[in-house]
Amino acid sequence: MATVLRxxxxxxxxxxxxGADAVRTDAATLELYGQDVFGRGAPLLAVIRPASVDALCAGVAAARAQGLALVPRGGGMSYTGGYLAADAGAVLVDTGALNRIIEVNETDMTVTVEAGVTWAALHERLAPLRLRPPVWGTLSGRFATVGGGASQNGMFWGARNGTIADSVLSMDVVLADGSLLTTGARAFRPYGPDLTGLFAADAGAFGVKARLTLKLVREAAAHAYGSYSFPDADGLLAALSEIAREGLASETCGFDPFLQAQRMQRESLASDAKALLGMMKKQGSFWKGLKEGAKVVAAGRSFLDEVPFSAHVWxxxxxxxxxxxDLAAVNAIAARFGGTVVENTIPKILRANPFGNVNSMLGPKGERWVPVHGILPHSRGKAAIDAVIALYESHAxxxxxxEVGAGYMFATVGSNALLIEPVFFWPQPVDAIHRAYVEPAHLAKLPGFPETPEARALVETLRREVIGIMAAHEAIHFQIGRTYPWADSLAPAGRRIIDAMKAAVDPEGAMNPGSLGL
Structure with a gap:
């Protein structure tokens, strides 16, 4: 690790x-950028927010000339320490001002963007052209960025096509010395060994993403939505896995009773009404939109009250x-595994407004929230969730x-993987990051809580133990950051290759020290 020079x-x-406008050292900025959704890092020296790729290169080079460590940050939605400084005195690189969509190439079906473009902004630009990347963002895409997604990986919209990293063709990456590396061709990936892949999902350990070129596909012409009640997790997991294997759904998700209840409490029907117009526009005709909108209002938020486990399919x-x-085939699969059809409000509303608010960063009463997750082979999903439930019972x-609440969400990734995301809620005051991202009107209605160090300590213990369970069941992870033991999972030969690459692009270990476990 590089030593900060005095x-x-x-x-x-x-x-x-x-430039002076791109450097911040005030206490409020350093506090906000020194924390993520769950934790806090060592005190920062400064935050830089370059407004061009040339300025980004110059800023990185200047920091290194002064012996300073660098920490890249995208939209700030991490909860795994991905941009938390390991040691005091680092410079955080905020890529949010690199927010230009450089080219939409409809002939070659590619889009090139700067790293700070949000998924919401990219969707807004591409939607009138009926274009999108194969995987086109996470639910936090109002703030989450394309560069952050490439660094952390992730999925939701378009998950049938894999993960965000699968949609990236090439990247321009600023290395620790300020030089700019282009990782691959802009037409196809890979051309020889996959250099783009080596910089994807690197948690910022190998460089700062500056520009990215993504594949494009045509937006679907028609949509259908399904929601289902299952009596137990076994049936839900089996159905989701079979739906994924058959390739029937563009996205899927499921909730256990606890997390389902949290979601229903968190938002009001008034917020659904805001989404209603967008949903109606997507139904193809005024009368069809009016009919579907009326169903949403009539269902309100009571339609899942008697549902033990729910699944939702697009x-x-x-x-x-x-x-x-495709939906009819999904209905048949759900029925085969004990599922029954319920009102499909949730998938309709989410698809109409794919990048909504991030008020779910807090529980319905203002509880702190943090997830942990694993992506597993379908064959290991049931055993993993059984082990997680046993863990909860042992700490009941x-x-x-x-007052530590725990639930779990499920989703499928491509045709061959299942995501299990245990989620924890506990009483603790909100932090600067919540005040920055949660809507002020929503935040003002939450009662809040005093400090509860013992509850947080329990959550930290539960997270560690869940990560251990996931490792025992062959799980991998998105947004590795400083939370998941990725480096320790490598075979010796693999670790030598990664160490050699780190030494080649960052010989002093100054780029996001500690991320990836390096």
């Missing part, structure tokens, strides 16, 4: 490189008949006493 005024060198196709046929007394 120079007269390292901040002045940063100002010379990127189908799409070149025609309404094709989308409806403490969880009840300290």
């Amino acid at each position: 120079v007269a005024d390292p901040v002045a060198a940063l100002v010379d490189a990127v 189908c799409e196709g070149r025609s309404q008949a094709a989308a409806d046929a 007394d403490a969880m009840e006493r300290l």
